[in-house]
Amino acid sequence: MNLRTPLNRMIVALAGTLFASSLAVVAGEGVTVRKIDDRVRIEIEGQLFGEYHYQQVSRPFLYPLLGPAGLKMTRNWPMTEAEGEDRDHPHHKSLWYAHGAVNGHDFWSESQNAGKTVHLEFLELSSGRESGVIRTKNQLVAKDGTVVGTDERTLRVYNRTDHRLFDFEITVQASHGELTFGDTKEGTMAVRLAETMRFKPNKANAGKPNGHIVTSEGIRDAETWGKRAAWVDYHGPVDGRVAGVAIFDHPQNPRHPTWWHVRDYGLFAANPFGIHDFEKQPAGTGDLRVPAGESVTFRYRFYVHLGNEKEAEVARHYEEYAAGARRN
Numbered sequence: 378m379n380l381r382t383p384l385n386r387m388i389v390a391l392a393g394t395l396f397a398s399s400l401a402v403v404a405g406e407g408v409t410v411r412k413i414d415d416r417v418r419i420e421i422e423g424q425l426f427g428e429y430h431y432q433q434v435s436r437p438f439l440y441p442l443l444g445p446a447g448l449k450m451t452r453n454w455p456m457t458e459a460e461g462e463d464r465d466h467p468h469h470k471s472l473w474y475a476h477g478a479v480n481g482h483d484f485w486s487e488s489q490n491a492g493k494t495v496h497l498e499f500l501e502l503s504s505g506r507e508s509g510v511i512r513t514k515n516q517l518v519a520k521d522g523t524v525v526g527t528d529e530r531t532l533r534v535y536n537r538t539d540h541r542l543f544d545f546e547i548t549v550q551a552s553h554g555e556l557t558f559g560d561t562k563e564g565t566m567a568v569r570l571a572e573t574m575r576f577k578p579n580k581a582n583a584g585k586p587n588g589h590i591v592t593s594e595g596i597r598d599a600e601t602w603g604k605r606a607a608w609v610d611y612h613g614p615v616d617g618r619v620a621g622v623a624i625f626d627h628p629q630n631p632r633h634p635t636w637w638h639v640r641d642y643g644l645f646a647a648n649p650f651g652i653h654d655f656e657k658q659p660a661g662t663g664d665l666r667v668p669a670g671e672s673v674t675f676r677y678r679f680y681v682h683l684g685n686e687k688e689a690e691v692a693r694h695y696e697e698y699a700a701g702a703r704r705n
Contacts, residue, residue, distance in 0.1 A: 408509030408536050410502050417502065417511055419534055426534060426541065427472075429511055435487050436494035437515065437530070440471035442568070444681040445540050448615045450622055452569045452643065461581035462572045469569035469644060472679075474530070474547055476650065478559025482519040485563040492519040500529065508535045517549075527552045540689070541681035550672040560663035562603075562638050562654035566677050567646035568622060574613030577641035588613020590639055591686050593695065599641055603655030607634045608695045610686040611645050620683050623691045627676035628702045631665065647677060676702075 405423030412418075417429040424447065431437045444450045451471040453459035468475075468487040475494060477485035482492045494515050501512035511532045517525040527550045534543040545566065549556065558564075572579055574588040576598050591597050592606035601609065607628075612621025624647055626635045632649040636656075639645050648655075652663030667673050678698050682689035 407504065407506035408534050409504045410509040410511060410534075411504070412502070419509060419511075421534065421536055421541070422538065429532065430470075431496040431513070434470075435468065435491070436470075436473055436475050436484065437496060437513065438470040438473040439532070442472050442681070443541075444615070444620050444622075445538075445683055446618070448618065448620050450568075450571055450574075450615065450620065450681055452572055461579070463579045463642070465642075466569070466644070469567070472568045474545065474566050476558055476565045476648075477561045477563025478557075478650075479517060480519075480525050480555075480557055481559065482517070482523075482525055483563075484517060490520050492517060492525065494518075494528075497527075501531075506536060508533050510534075524553050526550055526556050540683070542678070544676065544678050546674065546676045548672050548674040549667065551667040551669050555669045556667040558650045558665040558667075560650055560653040560661050562648060562651035564638065564648045564650060565646060566624065566648075566675065567638075567644065568624075568679075570611055570613075570622060570643040570645055571615050572643065573615055574611065574620075575641065575643045576611075576613075579642070586614050588643075589685070590641075590645075592637070593634070593692065601637060601639050603636060603638070603651075605634045605636050607699070608691065609637050609639055609645070609647075610689075610691045611639065611643075612682075612685050612689075618683060619685060619688075620681070621685065621689060621691075623680040623682070623686070623689070623694070625678040625680065625695050625698050627678070628699050630675050630677075631673060649675075 409420045415432040419426045427439045427442050440456050442451045454462045455467045475484045477483050484492045495518050497514045503510045513530050515528050529548045531546040576588050578587050590601045590611050593608045594606050608625045610623040635647045635649045638648040650663045652658050653660050680694050
C-alpha cells in the first residue's frame with residue numbers, strides 16, 4: 378500500500394483510531410457498552426454503572442443505577458428481592474420513560490389493559506473514552522396489538538469518577554396517525570429511588586434519617602409535588618452516606634420548565650402533561666397533540682452525586698447544562 382496518498386493516510390489513521398478504541402474497551406477505560414444475554418451492560422472505568430433491560434419487559438428500563446462509590450441509587454424490587462423494601466407499584470422499575478395516556482392507552486402501569494413499549498432494534502451501541510451510547514428504536518403497542526406510535530431513545534453515559542452524569546433523549550413519532558399525550562399525572566421520565574432515600578420513610582426505616590426533595594425554585598419536600606421547576610434534586614442516606622439524584626429539564630423541552638410528579642415515597646418523575654392533576658385545571662388542559670407524520674422530542678440530564686443539593690452544587694451543574702443547550 379502506498380502510504381503517501383491522502384486516502385491511504387486517512388485509512389491508516391482511521392484504523393489506528395479504531396484499534397486504540399478497542400484497546401480502551403479491553404482495558405476497561407472510559408465507558409464500555411456491550412450486550413450480555415438479554416440486556417446491555419454499561420461500565421465506567423471498568424466498574425458497573427447499570428444495565429439496560431429491553432427483552433421480555435413491559436418497557437425498557439435501567440437497573441441497577443449505581444452512583445459514585447458504587448452506591449445503589451434505586452429500589453431493587455421488583456427486579457430482585459431485598460430486605461427493607463416496600464413492594465408497591467410493581468411498574469416502578471428503577472429508571473424508565475413511559476406515559477399513562479397515549480391515544481387513550483396506558484403505557485405507564487402494568488395493569489391488565491396496559492400497553493407495552495416494545496424494543497425493535499439497536500440503532501447504536503458504542504463505547505468511548507468520554508462517553509458511551511445506547512440508541513434504540515421502539516414501538517408503542519396497545520393491549521389489542523395496535524401500534525400507536527414509535528420512538529427513538531438515546532442514553533448517553535459520560536465518563537465521570539466523582540459523580541455520575543448521563544443524558545436521556547426521546548423522540549416520539551406519530552408514525553401511525555395523530556398522537557395525543559393525555560392529561561394525567563401518571564408519567565413520564567421517571568426513577569424510583571432507593572428506599573432509604575425516601576422523604577417519608579417506610580416501616581423498615583422508621584426513626585432513621587430520611588431524604589429530602591428540593592426544586593430550582595427553592596420549594597422543598599412534601600410541597601414539591603406538581604410544581605414547575607427547571608430541576609429537582611432528591612437526596613438522602615444510602616449505605617451510610619448522603620447521595621442524590623438530580624433531574625434537569627432541557628430548556629428547549631416543550632412546556633419548560635416542566636411539572637414534577639415527585640412523591641415522598643421515592644417516585645421521582647418529570648411530567649409535562651399532567652396539568653389537570655397538578656394545578657386542578659379542567660380535564661384535558663395538559664393534552665399535547667402530535668400531528669400524523671410529525672414528532673416531539675424531550676431531553677433530560679441526570680446528575681447523580683454525593684451530598685445534598687448545595688454540597689453537590691446542583692444549581693451550578695444545571696446552569697452549565699442550560700448554557701450548553703442554549704448554544705446548540
